[in-house]
Amino acid sequence: MSAKAVAPWVRTRLRTAPGAAGALAVLVLLTAYLAGALPRGIDGYEDRGLRHAVASAAPENSVLRLAGPTPVNSDPKDPDPGAALRPRAMERAYREQLAAIPAPLRADTGQSAYGVRTAEKVVAGSPLDSWLPRPEGLPPRFLIDSRSSLTDHARLVSGRLPTMKADSTSHTAEAVVTATTARALRVSPGSVVHVPGAGGEPLAIRITGTVRPLLPEASYWATQPVLRDPQLVPVSPKPDDPHYWYAGLLLGADSAPALLEAGGRPELYADIAPATPAMNARQLDGLATSVASLEGGPALAELRRLVGPGTTVSTELDAVLAGYTSVRESITPVVAVATFGTATVAGVVLLMAGGLAAARRTSELTLLRARGGSLPGIGARLAAETAVVAVPAAALGLGLAVLTVRGGRLGPALLASAAVAAVSCLALPVRAMAAHRTVRTATDRDDLVRVRPSRRRTVAELTLLVLAAGAVYALRRRSTAAGSDSLVSSAPVLIGVIAALVLVRLYPLPLRWAARPAARLRGTVGFLSLARAGRAPGGGVLPLLALLTALTTAAFGGSVLAGVADARERAALYTTGADARIDSVMPLPAGLADRVARVGGVARVTAARIEYGVELPSGDKAAVIGADPAAYARLTADTGLGTIRADDLSARHGRALAAIASPKVAADLGRGAREIRVAGYRLTVQVVAVRERTPAVPRSDFLLVDAAGLGAREPTTLLVAGTDLDAKALRGTVTPARATAQAPTVQIRAETRRRLIDSPLQSGAEGVYGAAVAAGGGYAALALLLALLRGAPERSALLARLRTMGLTRRQGRRLLILEALPQAVLAALGGALTGWAATELLAPGVDLAGLALAASPSTATAASALRTDPMSLLVPAVCVVALAAGVAATQAWWTSRRGSVTELRAGDTR
Structure with a gap:
């Protein structure tokens, strides 16, 4: 070349x-x-998935809960024992706590909160508070919280915000409540609630106004839901025990020192919401390390130096990260x-x-x-x-x-x-x-x-x-x-x-x-x-x-x-059991099945009576289902979940009802006739067939019988079959105009399937x-x-x-x-x-x-x-x-x- x-x-x-x-x-x-x-x-998509996993977790699981002893003023030049609980001192201490959080974990200061609150429920049992509602004869109990940035997260509905500057010796404070709390407990601006004090003299809390949360589902409110909505709480887990009202009182920032002499074991706290926009999947190991350090490592030691030796940090954020x-x-x-x-x-x-x-x-x-x-x-x-x-x-x-x-x-x-x-x-x-x-x-x-x-x-x-x-x-x-x-x-x-x-x-x-x-x-x-x-x-x-x-x-x-x-598709079917299902803890209203059948897209409605938590001879629990044999057999054929024959379910074996059971229940009951107690009455059944699943309760153990043999036959569940269901019309037919806690719930299979790829x-x-x-x-x-x-x-x-x-x-x-x-x-x-x-x-x-x-x-x-x-x-x-x-x-x-x-x-x- x-x-x-x-x-x-x-x-x-x-x-x-x-x-x-x-x-x-x-x-x-x-x-x-x-x-x-x-x-x-x-x-x-990995970054978006991590942020979605943290943001969609329940706020009470994702926040970092810091709790420590209330500070004592050791400055001899300042005679005010509650000086450390004044707004400026609390804010300064909070900034130091945020600085102690190890990277890459960062706080969302807009949805985080700090302050002083009672760690135990405070009973309003004073004779002066007899006007408070007592649904089952028990006085209400309160969570008293002096929470930061209240004006940024709530809108005043009536009255005014707390302005009184209280201290640990005044035994008086001012507070506001949410509008839902005011309605449930019948309080209004000017009402006074008395709670026990540490020294025997009660603390009088004057309600100055009512507020409405701006973002009730955000971390600021959802971390402590009782501050937003009052709750009827049972005295114990036993089903027949009486209930009492449990609600929140939001003190003004200047009233925080009054909690030093209040009952309920007041504590210093900070509910720190994680900043999800700053997270990315490459930081996953670092985030897990930061959470572990806060729960029991160098970061916790630093917080204890700043707040007090008894400071604790608890969170479920590590479980959220592990799931992701x-x-x-x-x-x-x-x-x-x-x-x-x-x-x-x-x-x-x-x-x-x-x-x-x-x-x-x-x-x-x-x-x-x-x-x-x-x-x-x-x-x-x-x-x-x-x-x-x-x-x-x-x-x-x-x-x-x-x-x-x-x-x-x-x-x-x-x-x-x-x-x-x-x-x-x-x-x-x-x-x-x-x-x-x-x-x-x-x-x-x-x-x-x-x-x-x-x-x-x-x-x-x-x-x-x-x-x-x-x-x-x-x-x-x-x-x-x-x-x-x-x-x-x-x-x-x-x-x-x-x-x-x-x-x-x-x-x-x-x-x-x-x-x-x-x-x-x-x-x-x-x-x-x-x-x-x-x-x-x-x-x-x-x-x-x-x-x-x-x-x-x-x-x-x-x-x-x-x-x-x-x-x-299978997961959605296992959740609903049909194209749609309507559930209620109480018997459904008469004629509801006929009204549902007339909704657009509905082809067939199958009614069922479901009794959950029925005790078996072994002590295990199962669901007992009562349904019409012919209608339920058609439903199982349509869904492919445990197909049965109507003749098997309607047959009688002496005094015993024919029953179809899940494998675990069938092994418990055996081959012969057995007597079980269902909703207060005795029922004799004999298992004639075994199926892995059934549409009424596709994810739990069950016993299926003919509804004609049950003592209570009013349906509690409707299983709906049909294509292109009109979800809005179906919910409008089922849910009353004024929904209550016991209103029937509606699940649509198509919506459930969409949520699986959320x-x-x-x-x-x-x-x-x-x-x-x-x-x-x-x-x-x-x-x-x-x-x-x-x-x-x-x-x-x-x-x-x-x-x-x-x-x-x-x-x-x-x-x-x-x-x-x-x-x-x-x-x-x-x-x-x-x-x-x-x-x-x-x-x-x-x-x-x-x-x-x-x-x-x-x-x-x-x-x-x-x-x-x-x-x-x-x-x-x-x-x-x-x-x-x-x-x-x-x-x-x-x-x-x-x-x-x-x-x-x-x-x-x-």
Whole structure:
């Protein structure tokens, strides 16, 4: 090669083939965008899932509850013993407590609160308070709280806010109550409540006004719900014990020192709500460490130094974080399967693009080598001309990924896009250097039928086989619920790779077998197509690898998505037992079933009487269900939950009622007639059948009998069947205009199913999974196109020559289609078979509960096992064959339009 070129190599090559350069730029741009968007998308849904998990947890579980002794003023210059409880001193101490919270945990100061409150319920039993309501003869009890920032979280409804500056010796204070408390306890501005004092003299609390919470469900109020809404509390857990009112009194900030001499063991407290917007999934370990430090580590020691030696910190935030971690660890391996498959197919397509470019320039590179060009020199020039196109395209793809996918880290996206750029730049030079490592003046035939695998290739294939077997064994043994690594997540990809290598070895055999009888046929199209298919380049393993990997990933992914949908449907059914259910603790109103039956979309209504907590002979509890045998049998047939026959339920066995029971109840009652006590009366039953579940109580042990044999027959539950239920009309029919605590509840199956995907962690992971599978399918189609384009010039020239010898357009189209079909059919059948095998092999180790459900104990048992989805096997396979035939037919049509003269040029060696 000359040391001085007439024109720069790179510019000359780009100007010579601008179409190829533009196609490469588009391919690299798209691949770099997907590679950069994937890790950012995963980071995004994991971050949103963590914030949702903390924000959706009950505030009393997520807040940090700090409690300590009330401070004593030790300053001899200040005679006020309650000086430490004055607003400024309390705020200063609170700021010090917030500073002691270890990073990365941060406080949401807008929903946090601090102050002084009574740790025990204070009884208002003074004769002066006889006007307070006593529903069952017991005086009310109060939580007295001097809470910070009350004016920021409540709106004054009547009266005024507390303004009196009380101290520990005044025995008087001012407070406000919420409007609901005022209605329940019949207090109003001007009312005075007396509570016991520590020294014997009662503390008189004057009610100055009523307030309404601005955000009653937020942490400020929900941490102590009694401050917002009064509660009827039983004296003990026994069901027949009397109840008393328990309500909250909100003292003014200047009245806090008055609690020093009050009863109820006053304590200093801080309810610190975590700042969820500042959380991200990479901080998960740090957040757990911070919570542990606050509960019993260095952070707690620091708080005790600031507040007092008896300070405690309690929270359920660590359980919330552990629940999120468990769900994420079960989701990540499933998503990684699709990620590995798509990455493999994309990498193969980039290599195929380099191989296509190297094949198109075989003559040019052979001539350069024959004239003394060195391999490093040729490789460097090819890498430079590719880098000029690939590197800017990859940078642009990364930039688009950063702009369109917000919230993720830049580092992983940068590494992924850089890997795409590196593969794109090296594919052409490495392929060219491997093909032209020796100087040749002519290229040898490299037919797929004639090629013989080398020993190195055999060793590599056996190594991959061992890796695939190890990955499948590890996944089946450990399950995705136990976490994953790269080898386990790549199991479906490795299965596809092994299948591709096996099919490439077996592919020549059917071609040889089919070519012999085809040669004896009268027509020439069949024999020519088979001969042409056998003369395909021997490097056809890459397109076959891309197709099989994509088809395996698509089949596996489709099966995963089908299993997820099935698990959600089953979990929703296990929750409601029908398309909708209406429950009540009391008997339902007469005629309600008829009114419900007239609601739009309702097809059938089944009434049932359910008695919960019935004691069995063993001491265990179960639900006893009474229903009409015929109606309930139809319901079980519709839902598929424990299908029964009406005759079995309506049969009598002497004095005993026929009963259908869950396995545990059946084992407890035995085979003979047994007597149980149901709602105050005795019932003799005999178990005649056993079912795992039943629609009335699908998640608990049960005993099902004919409602005619029950002493109380009024239904407490309605099970509704129907499609497209009008949920609003159904609730309007069931719920009275003025709802009470004992009003019937309505559950809609469709709404329950939607709630199962409420977590951004699950919906985001499912979206990424589906996008990865779709991208893999797109790359598989592109791989097929690249494989067909590699031989397109030669097929066009062949078709032109045959046209000059009398081949018709129809025969030419048939020839190209039949030539393309063997490899496409092989890939389709192999992909469908490999996808089925991968699903069956890996199903025992794939846990869909985390991806499908909201990870609650009530729905975890409904998780569906991974099963093969026929549509996910057939549709991609059919698309591959249709695409191959369509491309071949298009090429035949285009070649016939161009004419033979254009294709047959003097000196053309195609």
